[in-house]
Amino acid sequence: MSQQADPHFGPGARRFGRVNWLGLGALADREIRRFLVVWTQTLAAPLVTAGLFLAIFSLAIGPMRGDVMGVPFLAFLAPGILMMTVIQNSFANTSSSIVISKVQGNIVDTLMPPLSAMELLLGYLAGGVVRGLVVGVVIIAAMLLVLGQGVAHPLWLLVFLTLGAALLGAIGIAAGIISNKFDQIAAITNFIVVPLSFLSGTFYSIATLPPLMEFLSRFNPVFYLIDGARYGMIGASDAPPAMGLVVVMATLAGVSALCWYWFRIGYRLKP
Numbered sequence: 348m349s350q351q352a353d354p355h356f357g358p359g360a361r362r363f364g365r366v367n368w369l370g371l372g373a374l375a376d377r378e379i380r381r382f383l384v385v386w387t388q389t390l391a392a393p394l395v396t397a398g399l400f401l402a403i404f405s406l407a408i409g410p411m412r413g414d415v416m417g418v419p420f421l422a423f424l425a426p427g428i429l430m431m432t433v434i435q436n437s438f439a440n441t442s443s444s445i446v447i448s449k450v451q452g453n454i455v456d457t458l459m460p461p462l463s464a465m466e467l468l469l470g471y472l473a474g475g476v477v478r479g480l481v482v483g484v485v486i487i488a489a490m491l492l493v494l495g496q497g498v499a500h501p502l503w504l505l506v507f508l509t510l511g512a513a514l515l516g517a518i519g520i521a522a523g524i525i526s527n528k529f530d531q532i533a534a535i536t537n538f539i540v541v542p543l544s545f546l547s548g549t550f551y552s553i554a555t556l557p558p559l560m561e562f563l564s565r566f567n568p569v570f571y572l573i574d575g576a577r578y579g580m581i582g583a584s585d586a587p588p589a590m591g592l593v594v595v596m597a598t599l600a601g602v603s604a605l606c607w608y609w610f611r612i613g614y615r616l617k618p
Contacts, residue, residue: 371466374457378474382440389440393432393482394489400428401494404550415552416583423581425496426504427549429486430576433508434515434569437479438540441471441516442532445523454616464610468520468603475516476509483508496580503588504579510595511572515540517602524609524616543569548577553585568598 382389405421415423448454457467490496498504522535547570553561564570571591578584584591610616 367461367463367466370460370462371470374462374467374470375473378440378444378471379477381444381474382478389436389478390482390485393436394485397428397432397486398489398493401425416577416581418581418583421494422496423552423577424550425490425494426577426580427573429483429490429580430508430511430573431544431549432486433479433483434511434572435536435540435544436482437475437512438515438519438522438536440478441475441519442523442526442535443519444471444474445520446526446529446532449523449527449616450529458613458616464607467610468517468607471520472513472516472603475519476512479512479516480508483512498580499582500579502579504576506592507572507575507579507588507595510592510599511569511576514568514572514595514599514602517599517606520606521602521609524606524614527615543567544573548573548585568595571595 401421401424404424408420412420414420445454448457462470487496487498518540522532526532526535547564547567553564553570556564565586571586571594574584574586575588575591575595578588578591608614
């Protein structure tokens with residue numbers, strides 16, 4: 348019996364209430380299982396990459412580099428590499444999921460079930476956030492063991508890692524929606540995501556930049572993610588963490604609203 352034919356449901360009503368928790372949970376579960384199945388690529392590989400960054404900087408610079416923000420250079424560097432790895436993995440999870448579905452022609456299997464635009468958004472975001480946080484936890488554990496790196500403000504670190512994974516997950520959804528081929532996603536990654544990550548204080552304090560570059564860096568939301576993670580780990584930052592929190596949350600709200608609208612109208616999704 349259709350929903351319209353049932354006297355207990357008005358036109359457009361859904362039998363499962365305002366939120367389709369079963370469908371949302373199934374989509375989130377699918378997105379999480381996607382990266383857990385290939386954990387050597389999605390979890391082990393980022394750990395190796397982060398370790399290589401630290402090893403290269405340690406060998407190339409070593410003890411010659413003085414303290415930065417009152418801590419050894421590697422301790423200063425570690426939070427930036429941590430956040431950079433988290434956001435890149437979150438972006439990769441959501442963007443690749445949508446593009447793979449488009450290329451394989453099974454995106455309809457996600458669009459046909461009774462999932463609202465918000466439920467689609469949250470389901471995809473769940474996979475990106477969980478992958479980002481799992482990668483982050485693995486890297487933090489390795490830093491604690493290898494570098495003896497402590498965590499000055501655990502709650503701040505968790506908040507910024509979560510927001511970072513959510514923001515780049517949302518950007519990944521937008522990239523996946525507008526892309527129809529893998530080379531388009533690769534272009535967005537290489538020309539937008541990676542530059543934003545590298546030019547955001549990952550390897551340096553923006554206070555050392557020329558005034559114009561420092562000014563421009565403060566318009567990069569990824570700077571506030573890395574700066575917030577640095578505050579969480581070493582207790583020092585270039586910008587007040589509260590300001591970073593506001594900037595990141597506002598950016599996340601804007602990107603999420605755009606993704607929600609695109610899901611709602613089926614932009615570049617419907618055949």
